[in-house]
Amino acid sequence: MAAVKFTLNGKPQTVDVVPQMPLLWVLRDTLGMTGTKFGCGMQLCGACTVHINGQPTRSCGMPISSVAGKNVTTIEGLSPDGTSHPVQRAWIEVDVPQCGYCQSGQIMTAAALVGKSNDPTDADIDEAMRGNLCRCGTYQSIRRAVKLAAQYKAKGGAA
Amino acid sequence: MTVVNRRGFLKAGAGAAGGLLVSYVIPEHNLLLADTAGVAKLNTYVHIGADDTVTFTITKSEMGQGPLTALPQILADELDCDWKKIQTEIPSPEPVYGMMGTYGSLSVRTTYNSLRQAGAGAREMLVQAAAQKWGVDKSQCRTENGAVINTSTNARLTYGSLADAAAKLPAPTNVTLKDPKQFKLIGTSVKRMDTAAKASGRAMFGIDAKVDGMLYAVLARCPVFGGKVASFDATKTKAVPGVKQVVQISNGVAVLADNTWTAMEGRKALQIQWDEGPNAAQTSAKIRQTFMDLMPKPGAPARKIGEAEKAIADAPKKVEAVYEAPYLSHSPMEPMNCTAHVRADGCDVWVATQIQTGAQQTAAQITKLPPDKIKVHTMFLGGGFGRRGGSDFVTEAVEISKAAGVPVKLTWSREDDMQHDLYRPSSYVKFAGGIDADGNLVAFTGRVASQPFAGINNGVDRNAVDGIANLGYGASIPNILVDNHPTETGIPCTFWRSVGYSHNTFFTESFIDELAHAAGKDPVDFRRTLLAKNPRMLGVLNLAVEKSGYGKPLPAGHFHGVGVVDNIGSFNAQVAEVSVTNGKLKVHKVTCAIDCGVVINPAIVEQQVQSGIVFGLGPVLRQAITIDRGRVMQANFNNYDPLRIDEMPVVEVHIVPSTANPGGVGEATTPNISPAVANAIFKATGKRIRHLPIRQQDLV
Structure with a gap:
């Protein structure tokens, strides 16, 4: 376990999980943000897409350790009210x-x-x-x- | 305008928290009950609250096909309520709902009349309550947008303000339904109720369920169908940080952890010896050989008219062909999952299911609790396509929660989902047809070998012969013989969007093209002759032909093919425009004409037409499930790749105006995209496609 710090939907976030744990499961299970979906686990289907530093990225294949210091935007953070982007x-x-x-x-x-x-x-x-x-x-x-x-x-x- | 007069079809009273509660019957529920004794006849309700909200129970699951929008449209139109005040609730199953489930493209067609009557009945009571308040005859009242209006004074009372008074009135024994010309919502493309939730990420699917104190589980299953755990060692699994428990259940070994990923890591470390059971040597090739070996032998007759075999032997022209299609996986985007919390006094299940009653009965059997102690929470379904009519994932989650003593969310990986599906059966069919000297089809035979999964009657698996035995051209063919060899293969199978039609329409509509070719006729003209006694099927064929420009010049290298089907109470014809260049197939455009009776929401019909075509195109291009050593060889979207956006043809939809009762739509268009494409390929290459998916050698 190791603390990882990153920016999530504009706010500082720290998680203390296994470094290899994919961002997808940190979002869904550790942080309870279920808008990002699990589809295939192999970066084949795109259901888990988030933005990392503005780039669309498959969160199922992204170890949390690689996210340290980066800006992550999920569907929950795309617009302030969730529907206005x-x-x-x-x-x-x-x-x-x-x-x-x-x-x-x-x-x-x-x-x-x-x-x-x-x-x-x-x-x-x-x-x-x-x-x-x-x-x-x-x-x-x-x-x-x-x-x-x-x-x-x-x-x-x-x- | 229609007057419905039947004592007791509506019941009314006050809701628990006031307001008007009208109960009404959805006949389907009672029809599907094995034992209707003791079941209340009134099984669905609409509630109008003092705050003007209209809440009504929907016993249908939302898996994209739109019942959360279309069913309220029907009710709200007759009720004349404010569309913005509609709320829906999917209840936990109770005996009054009968067999609660969503399948067979039935949601609109089995509820249409009941919902209209309920809406009209509730409206009638609100009008009566307003008339009493004003001391006028109800003929002086009209309704509009959730209010009753006094036509002499223009005074206005909202439904909410009348609900308590209306609740004290007796339910009407007859109600007047609107003339369809008066419809305001039925037939309009009202926006879907679920879009904002799904565009914001807030929609809660089965996989998103969360219960305090729950653990996250995955299950190791025997890769071979029918296999069992012989022994296992979980020492290494238990050493994985975050793994909390390992429990054995009937279908394998479950790993429980504080998140799904850790549970998956723990599963990798399990050491399991499997007893692979009787299917360990099964292969697709062996199954195919079994089917082939049955072809010389007569099967159980599914349809017999005249003397087909003799008529073919006597016919001046005879055509024979063998067609085959593989197993298919449903692979909805949301893998199977279920969250269960088993306690001594009850059990809650959160699940994306097409069969709530099945989920409840499954949990009741495992927990030995009475069904009324099992609460089923229906979540949004991330696709169903028939797969979620199974309750295997409910069995697993409930067994794990019971064994572990904690609430559990069981998630299937994509590999679990693809390799432990209940599959669309593979099928092998031999056809023959006889053509007379004038080019008329005088006899048709079909012999079907396939895996049954839902019962056999008089030796016939109805699902295996659907679309062949009841061929839409049948009324014009004097001699027909269709027979069936239901054949066990050890591969678990179930309903897959459009069921038997999904492959049988590929077979029949391709073979009809072969017969037309042999008769020296244009495939469309040949079909028109055969459809003289099937005017709705002929109607969609003619419309699709007209709108697609079939028979007129196309861009160089482009060719048209046709496929027609009547299934689920609807009729549709598709004209596919394709090109084959250097062995590469491209489907450019599909023109579809559909007659599905009265249309509730044209935009949703259009979505479903497109959806069915996309679902049917993947298995044309490349999708197939193959078996080796008793297990599935495909595991993820890299080797079972669905249609992607860059392969999406332009789909043009034409809806036939109709006053007929609504037909189904969700499964309408999956069957006939495959023959439309294959028949166009024949025109392009001269090669007849008799095998799905299309292989490279078919295109060069």
């Missing part, structure tokens, strides 16, 4: 989720894309999002919502 607004407007289980990861990946691209094409979206599986098949809605989110951002929402 341009991507979340677009997701709600398009009604993207079906079962919804993969959607935290989809939204975190999309937020990173929208953060760096003002006018993503279908090809840009496919490239950025192909690591995020959805068994309900919301892909067509995701393409629409990412484009809408980019418009919301252009009109002044933070992303």
Whole structure:
């Protein structure tokens, strides 16, 4: 066990766990933040995506020791009220989720894309999002919502 | 407008905390009960509180298919309440709910009439209460958005302010339902109730359950189906920091720890000797050979009309073909899990389940507690697709909690989920067809060998022959013989989205294309002739053909294929546009026309059409579960890779306007995407696909 310090959703966080323990399980089990989902444990499905220093990252394969000193943003910290980030607004407007289980990861990946691209094409979206599986098949809605989110951002929402 | 007049179909009174409580019957619940004696006939309720909230119980699970939105739409439309005041509750199972579960694409079609009657009945009572308050005849009252309005004075009373008075009135024995032209919510794309929770990460799925004092568990199971623990040594596991307990249960050895990851680490350190049991040498190849060996022998007849074998022998043209499809895993994004807290006086289960009654009965059997002491908390389901109709994960969690004496959250890894699924059975089918001199299909035979999983009647496994025995073209074929060899394989199987249709429609719709080709006819024209007596199926075929531009010029190298199906009370046709370039298949577009009767929420129908197509496309392109040495060879999404966004075709959905009773939607479109794609590939390459998934040699 060793104390690891990092910034979680803008606030300082210290955890005292085994250094190899993946960030995913620290979030879900140690800190009780269940918005980030377990899907495959092998960085194949994207359900566990969070941002580390702004980069979309699979938390299931990220030992907590590697997170020391870094900025971690989870779905819980994407917007102050949980629904007002341009991507979340677009997701709600398009009604993207079906079962919804993969959607935290989809939204975190999309937020990173929208953060760096003002006018993503279908090809840009496919490239950025192909690591995020959805068994309900919301892909067509995701393409629409990412484009809408980019418009919301252009009109002044933070992303 | 429809008047319903049946004594006792509604019951009314005050709720425990005041307000108006109207109980009504969902007939499905009673139909599914083995023993209806002593069961109250009124089994679902809507409550209107003094604060205007409308709460109603939903006995359906939300796994993405939308009942938390669509069912309230039906009720709220007849009730004329304020949509924003609707709240839903999924109760723990009680005898009045009968078999509480979500399957068969039944949620809307079995509740539509009852929900309308309940909404209209509650509205009637609120109007009566307002009329009494104002001292006017109820004909002077109308309702709007959760209030009764006096048409002479424009005075307005909200439903909440009338609820207590309405609760003292007798329930109406007849109610007037709206003319569909008056619908305000039914038929509109109301936003889903669950989106904000799912976009914010706040939605609580089964895997997110948390109970004070709980431990996190994983279970080591025998990799071979039917195997058992012979002996085990947990010394190294117990030495892993954070591991709290190791307990043996009926299905393996459980490791309990203070977090899931530590439990997984502890499991790696277990040393277990397995008794692999009778299936240790089973393979997919052996199962296939068993099926092949059965093909010369007649099976149990599932459908027999005329003299099909003789008619084929006598026909000027005869076509024969063998089709096959593999086992498939459900692999919902949320792996199986269950949280259980067994105590001496009761048991709580938090679970993403499609079968609450099954979860309750399972826990009751293990704990030896009466069912009313088992409380089932239904969580959001991170996908179901039939998998969560099983209660195997409930059995495990309850056994672990009982053995360990603490609340336990059992989580399956992805590997556990893929290798210990209850699978879509593999299937092997031999078809023959006879075509007369004018190119008409005069006889059809199909022999099906497959693993049964839900009972056999008169030698036939209904699920194995669904979509073949009751082929949508059947009314136009004078001679039909379909028979079945239900064949045990030792592989656990269950319902998988669209069940028998999931493979049988691939078989039949591909074979119909073969027959059309042999008859020298266009596949669409050939189907139209066969569908002369099936107007709704013909209707969707014609609409999909028209909207897709079938038969008109396509971009160079693009080809169209067609697949049609009638299942779950609905009808849909798909035209797939594909290209095959240097051995690489691309599905560019799918045009789907669906007739699912009255539509509650067109946007949700459209979602489900897309969803069913995506679910069916993965097994066309590459997904298959194979067996070797009695175990599953695939383990994670690297070797059982579902469709990804860059492979998503444009899906265009056309809904046929209809006044027919609602049909199902969730499973409608999975069956016929595979033949639509395969038939388009045939046009592109001249190669007939008779095996799923498509192999590289099929494309060159």
